[in-house]
Every structure is written in C-alpha cells, then in structure tokens.
Amino acid sequence: MVNISALVSGGGTNLQAIIDAVSDGRIPGAKMALVISSKPDAYALERARGAGIRTAVVSKAGFPDGESRAAELIRLLEDADTDLVVLAGYMSILQPKITREYAGRIINIHPALLPRHGGEGYYGSRVHRAVLEAGDRESGATVHYVDEGVDSGEIILQGKVPVLDGDTPETLAARVLTVEHRIFVEAINTVIGRLAGKGA
Ligand code: GRF
Numbered sequence: 001m002v003n004i005s006a007l008v009s010g011g012g013t014n015l016q017a018i019i020d021a022v023s024d025g026r027i028p029g030a031k032m033a034l035v036i037s038s039k040p041d042a043y044a045l046e047r048a049r050g051a052g053i054r055t056a057v058v059s060k061a062g063f064p065d066g067e068s069r070a071a072e073l074i075r076l077l078e079d080a081d082t083d084l085v086v087l088a089g090y091m092s093i094l095q096p097k098i099t100r101e102y103a104g105r106i107i108n109i110h111p112a113l114l115p116r117h118g119g120e121g122y123y124g125s126r127v128h129r130a131v132l133e134a135g136d137r138e139s140g141a142t143v144h145y146v147d148e149g150v151d152s153g154e155i156i157l158q159g160k161v162p163v164l165d166g167d168t169p170e171t172l173a174a175r176v177l178t179v180e181h182r183i184f185v186e187a188i189n190t191v192i193g194r195l196a197g198k199g200a
Helices: 013-023 043-050 066-079 096-101 125-134 169-197
Strands: 002-008 030-037 054-057 084-087 106-110 138-145 155-162
Touching: 002 013, 002 043, 002 066, 002 169, 013 030, 013 043, 013 169, 030 043, 030 066, 043 054, 066 096, 084 169, 106 169, 125 169, 138 169, 155 169
Parallel strands: 002 030, 002 084, 030 054, 084 106
Antiparallel strands: 106 138, 138 155
C-alpha cells in the first residue's frame, strides 16, 4: 500500500480529484494517509475531513521559523508513514530539508506549461495573467517533481488547453483546472509505478 499525504492551502479541488480517484480504484494500491494545510481555514481541510482522512495544520503563524516548520512537517509525514507527498495547491515554499528527504517522492502541480510562467512569484491568477499578457495561444498544467528550486524539478506530465479570444485569468484558470484534475491522477499513477520499480 502506498500512503499518500497531501499538502494544501486552498479550495482543494485537486485534492478532491485525488481523493475520488483513490476511493474509486483509479489509483490502485494507494491510500490517503494525511492532509496538511498551511492555512487553518482552507476548504481543502473540510474535504479531507468529509472523506475521513486525518488532517493537520502547519501554518507560518504556528511555526514562524522555517526550521521548526520543516521539522513539524517531517514529523507529521513520517508519523503517517508517507510514501508519496503531493502538493495540491500548496502555497508555501518547502525547505530543502523536506525536498531532500522526499526526493523522487514529492510532486507538485503548476497551472501552466513549465518552464513557461513558473518560478517565484508565479502562482494563482498571476500565472494565467502572465500567459494572457505574453499572447500565448495555448496553456495547460504541469505535474513535476519538487526539488530545491521553485517549479524547477523534472517534469512528469503536462496537459494542454487552448487560450481563447476574450479569455480572462478566471476563464483560463477554470479551463486549466479541469486538465489539472485529470493529469494529477495520471501522474500519481506514473510515480507510484516508478517507486514500485525501485522496490520502494
Ligand atoms: C491550482 O491551480 C494549482 O495548480 C495551483 O493552485 C490551484 C489550487 O487549486 N498550485 P485547488 O486548491 O486544487 O482547487
């Protein structure tokens, strides 16, 4: 059994897509072990509780220095016997201690076709605004491994959508989000397959 723990900060529609896929057998051999939010009021926490998944909050307010925040995250992830960490709309940058500890077992979803429109400062609607300002005719989503950089780890899977005339950051975000839900599940299966291949 592969124990998946998710880090979240927001509404959690990606988390929901993963919860649904695990519960209806589209991610065989996996179990949702824990959901950790960086924000106590994230709706993603409600989704996790509704699905009977353990939750925790590790916020900047609760753990102001990065060292203690990282230590708490690692403690919780280890306590849940985490095999795979998924960042599902997680809005904090993780300390290298964590990305090193979980190298090859921690993945993120980004709402653009990396390496375009990624890196520090490219999050939320800023990403979609940048796509529109650049005049790109297509966008999409990228699932990638998390390394010590921001949005710089090896790409696992991408899905594309067209950019349409008259798009706003909101309409583009909504189109990209449906692709996110699909490729996240697919990428998790890919990573689990790779981990199994390594005998993990
Ligand atoms: C998604 O667009 C994701 O790519 C980005 O944050 C958004 C989170 O949405 N990192 P949700 O919380 O999964 O609904």
